Amino acid sequence: EAGVAQSPRYKIIEKRQSVAFWCNxxxxxxxxxxxxxxxxxxxKLLIQFQNNGVVDDSQLPKDRFSAERLKGVDxxxxxxxxxxxxxxxxxxxxxxxxxxxxQFFGPGTRxxxx
Amino acid sequence: xxxxxxxxxxxxxxxxxxxxxNCSYSVGISALHWLQQHPGGGIVSLFMLSSGKKKHGRLIxxxxxxxxxxxxxxxASHPRDSAVYICAVRGNTDKLIFGTGxxxxxxx
Numbered sequence: 001e002a003g004v005a006q007s008p009r010y011k012i013i014e015k016r017q018s019v020a021f022w023c024n025x026x027x028x029x030x031x032x033x034x035x036x037x038x039x040x041x042x043x044k045l046l047i048q049f050q051n052n053g054v055v056d057d058s059q060l061p062k063d064r065f066s067a068e069r070l071k072g073v074d075x076x077x078x079x080x081x082x083x084x085x086x087x088x089x090x091x092x093x094x095x096x097x098x099x100x101x102x103q104f105f106g107p108g109t110r111x112x113x114x
Numbered sequence: 115x116x117x118x119x120x121x122x123x124x125x126x127x128x129x130x131x132x133x134x135x136n137c138s139y140s141v142g143i144s145a146l147h148w149l150q151q152h153p154g155g156g157i158v159s160l161f162m163l164s165s166g167k168k169k170h171g172r173l174i175x176x177x178x179x180x181x182x183x184x185x186x187x188x189x190a191s192h193p194r195d196s197a198v199y200i201c202a203v204r205g206n207t208d209k210l211i212f213g214t215g216x217x218x219x220x221x222x
Contacts, residue, residue, distance in 0.1 A: 040214065093157075
């Protein structure tokens with residue numbers, strides 16, 4: 001089966017610019033996660049979707065970050081405007097359901113904010 | 115103090131050596147995951163376990179629930195095993211809590 005797809009793989013922008021990342025989960029997976037991984041740290045959950053509803057966005061900086069999963073399949077994560085500290089790898093993962101299930105990760109998008 | 119602690123942070127080994135990476139956690143969990151992350155960012159799930167021991171090829175993962183400790187062992191290590199190994203626990207809220215990872219380099 002095809003894995004989790006993400007694009008772009010790399011993005012370089014200047015601070016105060018906007019950027020969007022796209023994720024297509026494994027077919028049939030109801031739960032989709034966006035993580036932020038700063039260099040040298042473990043991933044941090046930004047937002048979790050169950051189908052097209054938000055389950056947890058407690059660590060999403062809502063003043064600048066937004067995410068949607070309108071049809072319950074693919075998802076976009078946007079940063080507007082970007083700050084230097086947003087430089088990180090943004091990982092998307094999906095699972096069949098949110099409870100006791102293995103998460104499958106995409107290749108990530110490496111964002112550099114100059 | 116982090117809820118999930120890994121040791122060592124960095125590890126170098128010669129090809130063929132037996133490797134152990136440790137993970138300790140301080141919260142109640144329903145499962146523990148070992149993940150492998152290669153340069154470039156992609157993460158692969160190696161094991162998900164809630165008790166005992168699991169083996170896959172040259173990789174073995176063990177967990178001791180009473181001691182809140184897990185180990186990942188690699189037998190006959192190879193340069194292609196070079197990666198960051200991340201321990202993550204699924205807490206009572208079903209959220210994954212990640213350790214900061216152990217960077218392993220295996221030299222020929």
